[in-house]
Every structure is written in C-alpha cells, then in structure tokens.
C-alpha cells in the first residue's frame with residue numbers, strides 16, 4: 280500500500296512573503312507524518328520559495344527560459360525549502376531522503392513529462408522519498424516548472440498508489456458559497472467555483488489541482504492541515520476528487 284502526500288506550499292510557507300517558512304505548520308505536518316505506517320512518498324510545492332523566483336524570471340509550467348540565472352534561482356530556492364522540510368521530518372525521526380527532479384525528469388517537445396527516480400527502491404528500503412517541485416529541462420523551451428501536483432499524478436501512476444492526498448492552505452475545495460464540497464467527479468460541475476491562487480503562483484492554483492487529480496486512477500483528497508492526521512490514519516478528509 281503506497282500513499283502519496285503533497286504538502287502544499289501554502290501550508291509550509293507564508294506565500295505572501297518571499298522565502299518565508301511557516302515553521303509551526305511544518306512542525307505540525309512532520310508530527311502527523313511521523314505517525315504513518317504505510318509506504319509513504321512526500322512531494323512538496325513551491326510556496327514563497329518557488330513561485331516568487333519563477334514569477335520574477337518569467338518561468339512557469341508553460342513559459343520556458345534559457346536563462347541559467349533564473350533557472351538556478353528557482354531550483355536553488357526549492358532545494359533550500361526541501362532541506363527545511365527534511366530537517367523538520369528528521370526532527371520527528373521520519374527517514375526522509377531528498378529527490379530533486381531537475382536531475383531526474385524532463386519534458387519532451389510536446390510538454391510530456393518523463394520522470395525516472397529511485398523512489399521505488401527508496402521505499403522498499405524503508406525510506407520516505409521527499410520530492411520537491413522544481414524546474415526541469417524541456418525540449419525546445421529551456422527549463423519549465425514542474426509542479427508538485429504534476430509530480431503527484433506521475434508518481435501515483437508509476438507506483439500504482441493506493442491513495443493520494445493534497446494538503447493545502449484551505450480545508451478542501453469550496454463551492455461558490457464558500458462551503459467545502461464533499462466530492463468532485465467532473466470538472467464541469469465545479470468549474471465556476473475554481474480559481475487560481477490568492478498568492479503569487481505560476482502553476483494555476485486550485486483549478487489546475489482539481490483538473491490534474493481527476494485524470495488519476497487513485498482516489499484523491501484535498502484537505503487542510505487539520506485533516507492531515509486523519510488522512511494518514513486512512514480517512515478521507517476535505518474534498519474527495521475522482
């Protein structure tokens with residue numbers, strides 16, 4: 280049984296302030312993760328580390344760049360965030376090891392993602408692979424951003440994951456009245472309520488998240504930090520997608 284969990288950048292960082300961690304949230308997330316007893320792959324988003332640099336250098340999932348300064352600025356900030364996530368996990372004795380997609384993934388000329396990582400071997404050896412959102416080489420475009428959400432979907436397919444969770448800065452996906460929707464089975468049914476992100480975000484916010492999750496076979500949930508413990512325990516907090 281493999282669980283894939285994305286820690287949203289809106290949870291573990293203060294998305295309004297460049298390169299600012301939310302230490303308290305990160306510590307709470309690490310404490311909840313420490314209770315897991317299934318194989319677990321962690322992915323984390325960019326928050327105020329990835330998105331600010333990407334936006335400053337004009338790099339997104341679609342807009343590429345050949346500027347090495349910009350490419351490295353995004354990657355390096357994400358690596359610093361990854362280091363901070365690992366440190367919080369190690370503090371709770373979670374055997375987490377880093378995966379940096381810049382060295383393990385690429386897109387072809389059609390934008391198709393390929394990802395070749397040691398995640399499976401790490402899992403079977405008892406580690407918790409911890410994958411950062413990143414920039415990756417993109418045929419004909421230089422580098423583009425690979426979002427945590429894209430990585431979750433790709434890894435869920437590769438590993439035939441049992442369950443997928445996205446822990447975000449909201450308790451679930453809201454309807455037009457601001458109520459958390461229980462279950463989403465089609466994009467069209469909720470499209471009107473879905474927006475981007477409140478903060479600087481180059482990868483499309485909630486609308487992109489729901490679209491990506493609906494493409495997956497594994498059941499997925501979108502929930503806030505209060506739902507994380509329950510998700511680790513096998514519950515389906517927040518909004519079930521798919």
Ligand SMILES: Nc1ncnc2c1ncn2[C@@H]1O[C@H](COP(=O)(O)OP(=O)(O)OP(=O)(O)O)[C@@H](O)[C@H]1O
Nearest residue numbers: 287288289324325326452453472474476477484485
């Ligand atoms: N219908 C909706 N329900 C819930 N959130 C929504 C909705 N429409 C737009 N949003 C926005 O989506 C944001 C969550 O997406 P966002 O991409 O910021 O989260 P994240 O994955 O945690 O962050 P990151 O991309 O940095 O990893 C919320 O903060 C909210 O502003």
Ligand SMILES: C=C(C)CCOP(=O)(O)O
Nearest residue numbers: 324325329412426427482
């Ligand atoms: C900007 C970067 C590198 C991160 C994008 O990933 P996300 O935060 O999961 O949308």
